[in-house]
Amino acid sequence: MHEQKGALVRFRDSGAVVGAALVGLAMVGAPASQAREQAAEDLVWLENVETGRCLDDSHGGGLRALECNQLSFQKWRNLSSDHGIVLQNKATGRCLDDSAAFKLRTYECNGGTTFQSWRPRIWDQGNEYLNAATGLCLDDSLGGGLRTLHCGGGNTHQQWRSFSEASGAAV
Numbered sequence: 239m240h241e242q243k244g245a246l247v248r249f250r251d252s253g254a255v256v257g258a259a260l261v262g263l264a265m266v267g268a269p270a271s272q273a274r275e276q277a278a279e280d281l282v283w284l285e286n287v288e289t290g291r292c293l294d295d296s297h298g299g300g301l302r303a304l305e306c307n308q309l310s311f312q313k314w315r316n317l318s319s320d321h322g323i324v325l326q327n328k329a330t331g332r333c334l335d336d337s338a339a340f341k342l343r344t345y346e347c348n349g350g351t352t353f354q355s356w357r358p359r360i361w362d363q364g365n366e367y368l369n370a371a372t373g374l375c376l377d378d379s380l381g382g383g384l385r386t387l388h389c390g391g392g393n394t395h396q397q398w399r400s401f402s403e404a405s406g407a408a409v
Contacts, residue, residue, distance in 0.1 A: 281313040281328055281403035286378040287363045288394040293334075293376075293384070295327040295344045301334070303384040313403055319350025321370040322357040334376075336369040342376070342386045364397035 283306065284293040291303035292312045306312065313328040324347065325334040332344035333354045348354060352371035359366045366389060367376040374386035375396045390396055400409045 282400045283312045284398040287397040301344045303378040319355045321355035361392045364399040
């Protein structure tokens with residue numbers, strides 16, 4: 239519990255850093271078409287802090303977490319929406335989507351509805367991605383696989399490091 243409070247204090251005290259990171263990451267306020275143009279070359283891959291696996295989507299294998307390989311199936315565009323950011327896969331063109339009916343999946347992008355909108359929250363080792371519709375967080379574990387679960391207040395299974403395709407640096 240103390241560790242969670244410390245992370246939350248750092249989160250609260252770093253409002254300017256958080257704001258700058260979210261503006262840069264989500265391009266808040268830009269029209270969707272403009273955001274798509276701006277983000278077209280701003281690709282990232284997301285690596286889970288606990289498992290070291292990357293978020294991956296392919297036409298044949300679907301959405302999953304796999305060993306990081308930096309292929310286009312693991313590269314994601316950050317697009318802005320009214321509810322957060324939308325993560326669109328470079329290879330499939332589909333967006334990360336979560337709902338009670340269909341669970342975590344990728345699906346045809348639908349304009350940034352809450353099912354495809356994610357709110358990044360900064361923690362010590364990475365970002366937690368909270369779905370705007372379900373209120374659940376993107377989670378990966380060796381036992382449970384890739385899924386969404388109730389947010390665990392800094393749980394490393396729910397923290398994701400973002401790396402820029404252009405520089406390879408953490409963003």
